[in-house]
Amino acid sequence: IDRYCVFGHPVGHSKSPAIHSAFAEQTGEHLEYTAIEAPLDDFAGAWRAFVAEGGRGANVTVPFKEAAFGLCDTLSERARRAGAVNTLILGGNGLTYGDTTDGVGLVRDLKRHEVHLAGARILVLGAGGAVRGVLEPLLTEGPASVRIANRTAAKATALAEDFGDLGTIGGGGFAAVEGPFDLVINGTSASLAGDLPPLPDALFAAGATAHDMMYGAEPTVFLRWAAERGARPVDGLGMLVEQAAESFFQWRGKRPDTAPVLEALRRSL
Numbered sequence: 001i002d003r004y005c006v007f008g009h010p011v012g013h014s015k016s017p018a019i020h021s022a023f024a025e026q027t028g029e030h031l032e033y034t035a036i037e038a039p040l041d042d043f044a045g046a047w048r049a050f051v052a053e054g055g056r057g058a059n060v061t062v063p064f065k066e067a068a069f070g071l072c073d074t075l076s077e078r079a080r081r082a083g084a085v086n087t088l089i090l091g092g093n094g095l096t097y098g099d100t101t102d103g104v105g106l107v108r109d110l111k112r113h114e115v116h117l118a119g120a121r122i123l124v125l126g127a128g129g130a131v132r133g134v135l136e137p138l139l140t141e142g143p144a145s146v147r148i149a150n151r152t153a154a155k156a157t158a159l160a161e162d163f164g165d166l167g168t169i170g171g172g173g174f175a176a177v178e179g180p181f182d183l184v185i186n187g188t189s190a191s192l193a194g195d196l197p198p199l200p201d202a203l204f205a206a207g208a209t210a211h212d213m214m215y216g217a218e219p220t221v222f223l224r225w226a227a228e229r230g231a232r233p234v235d236g237l238g239m240l241v242e243q244a245a246e247s248f249f250q251w252r253g254k255r256p257d258t259a260p261v262l263e264a265l266r267r268s269l
């Protein structure tokens with residue numbers, strides 16, 4: 001049986017085994033997908049051991065996305081730009097290929113919500129690894145502009161410079177944010193602490209969408225704040241399922257139907 005897994009630390013809470021098992025059942029693919037807690041100091045060793053036991057591919061989550069990037073023999077262009085890998089694929093030649101599907105997952109979920117990215121004025125909050133991973137797919141959709149705002153303004157400015165060749169993109173601190181925006185994406189980890197970045201009240205254009213990469217049984221503090229100001233809230237559960245579907249496609253060449261899997265996952269929160 002072909003083996004796949006998600007590597008994380010911790011990894012017990014991961015929804016990936018449930019998602020990929022559902023995809024496998026739906027598409028008739030015979031595979032096993034488990035969660036493996038890799039040691040913090042030897043991610044490469046964990047991957048090699050998994051391959052020795054029949055592993056064909058893996059998802060990679062916190063805190064190993066940069067370590068996974070470092071061990072790959074070849075990388076997709078989007079993984080190279082992201083500086084991170086969330087999908088490992090064992091090639092027939094025994095080489096390890098790395099890809100990142102987070103950004104394409106975000107874009108697919110936004111399209112599923114009928115968000116028009118072409119021509120949109122987009123604000124992205126945060127300048128860490130999660131944001132770096134989605135900028136290339138977002139810019140490829142042809143937005144009017146992308147603004148990055150971060151608590152540490154210099155990180156946002158540097159990130160905008162790294163992606164400046166792909167479109168109109170700028171960065172700075174929260175205080176410099178000037179709306180309106182058609183789409184605001186929260187890629188900070190502030191929601192985890194129940195914090196809200198300091199943002200102006202007049203942030204959203206008419207018909208705007210607010211997306212939080214986080215999700216939970218209850219809306220995040222950012223999504224509640226956004227909904228009170230008239231934006232349509234979308235949490236990160238759809239992005240999670242869509243990035244998984246893209247990884248599954250990379251491994252098996254089949255595209256699962258994400259809607260029923262997302263629905264079941266939503267009910268289980």
Ligand code: ATR
Pocket residue numbers: 125126127128129130131150151152155187188189190193195196197
């Ligand atoms: P990730 O891989 O999830 O992106 P990260 O690289 O550590 O993790 O980045 C976390 C992001 O959340 C950063 O943009 C961070 O802001 P700083 O660069 O100023 O540290 C942001 N962040 C974390 N906690 C925050 C808070 N309470 N308020 C605002 N921003 C926060």
